[in-house]
Amino acid sequence: MNKIHTENAPAAIGPYSQGYEVNGVVYTSGQLPVDPQTGAAPEGITAQAEQSCKNVGAILEAAGSGLDSESLNAEGMQVFAAFNEVYAKYFTSNPARSCVAVKELPKGVLCEIEAIALKK
Secondary structure: OEEEOOOOOOOOOOOOOOEEEEOOEEEEOOEOOOOOOOOOOOOOHHHHHHHHHHHHHHHHHHOOOOOOOEEEEEOOHHHHHHHHHHHHHHOOOOOOEEEEEOOOOHHHOOEEEEEEEEOO
16 A cells, blocks of 8 residues: 655645555545645635646546546535536546535635546
């Protein structure tokens, strides 16, 4: 089991890691749309979806993987269509995914992405 860490994604805000690689499978923690340099989240679902995609992509890249599979948590399904527009630019292989509407996410953000992917 190898712990994954990159400065290109936000540090954990609790007792967890950015991700782990186990036997060639990469697991990331949920990535909020937080800028790793400033610790701030942008306004609106489009900018937040962009940042979450960048964050999970950075962790997968650090692990030697790519944007192949993920799970999305969204604050209400009203943001789903807008999220999908951004998502399609990053996850071009149309991987399997799940989407769960939640009442609230940390820091008051609108989305969070976690991933499970194979190491390349």
